[in-house]
Amino acid sequence: MATKTYQRVANSLESDIRSGKFKPMSRLPPERELASDFEVSRTTVREALLALEAARIITIKDRSGAYVLPISDEESTLLARVESTPGPHEVLQLRRLIEPEACFQVAMSGSDAIIADIVAAYEANAAVPPDDTPEFHQSVRHYHMTIMKGAGNSLFVELMDYLWEQKSGPLWENWYMGTRSRHHRQTTIANNREITEVIVARRPQAARTAMERHIDGMVSRFLSY
Template sequence: MSGSSPFPAIAPGARLSERVADTLSAEIRSGRLRPGDKLPTEPELAEQFSVSRTVVREAVSRLKSIGLVESRQGSGVYVLEASIPPLSFDASYAVSKEAVIQMVEVRRALEAEVAGLAAQRRTAADVQAIRDAIATLDQAVQAGGDGVREDVAFHRAIAEAAKNPFLLSTLQYLSRFLHGATRVTRANEARRGDFARQVRDEHEAILAAIEDQDSAAARAAAFNHMNNAIRRIEEADPAFWRQEGAVLARALMVDRAPDAPR
């Protein structure tokens, strides 16, 4: 992307068209692109994101499919008025342990079904993408990173394998809040070696069930993963919530992420 681009850099992971669509979607949902605003032309977007026009075309098509933009004959592509109010939470509540747990409960409901569908519909390429995402997460953690983006990419790969654009869009819509909860859970898990090993084993169990095309086992593995995430939050020592946990939980109100969460 050129240095003069008005858009933030697209994040690694997933297909280019999805990353461009997610970045534009975030600009629209944040209000930086307002209803009635005209998007830059296809060649301009291609230059600003350093991608092909085909990638831009696919990204814009995705935005149209979820009702964020429309094409006007001979005029261009325009941002639509939001049909529903934006999701928001009381700031004082969102920084609490209870709020983080309830965000994980939302993830539990969604991600169990996503994993089950992925087991039914996955291709060999999908399985490899999920396996690669686990390897990338391992590398990030071994290099001293927090693994949040890589964890998000792992769950995004599962969502892609489910082949349901509505579920994918729902996860994308909730990503701002779910990403903040992921930062909290990963920071907590990094404090204890047994927690980190449990998470790795749970990811492998989800992958194995999807690879075996065992939908019931995949749902159970994903549900168990989220249940264990809640347990690990509940078992976090009080010092974590007085210090790092409270700071990271504040991201529930201010963080944005391009992908669906862990």
């Protein structure tokens, strides 16, 4: 399997840390500087730093930066395991390709029964208090999966199921734990209401745009961590 770009960056930074270029408790260069040095995007650097944090090689402090931790050979093995999973931005990129298209298809040609199922899934999601509970997250998943099923393409469903499973991976969990809040969950409900309303109104392009806006918000959240 080809090495992911963020893996290359993470491995290079780990090598620099082990060589003593970056001392324990010292601050790594800013993300934009690292992106320029490695000639990659800021999102790639963010995924590399998340991998290093999940492997306990660095710690990311809110609004302060990434700091080096004392490490051992055990962390190197852990980093290899962490890097075997897709990064959060990779997952969001793919979701942005398929979910807006599913919304378009449902709004354009979904049956009344399919649209009723989507409305019911949204209402079930909105009825759950926006606390950080498994019930809330399961209701969000059910809402998105209902849309994918309504698009009438079984591959959409299989791919979405796989992408959602990545949310239990170490990189996603590491990022999500640092940004989860009641405000973000309330935003999710508001986004889902907008998506549902334009699907019900059978406005395909508006449905596509609403889902794109929702996922773009998640990307911005990823970059704000």
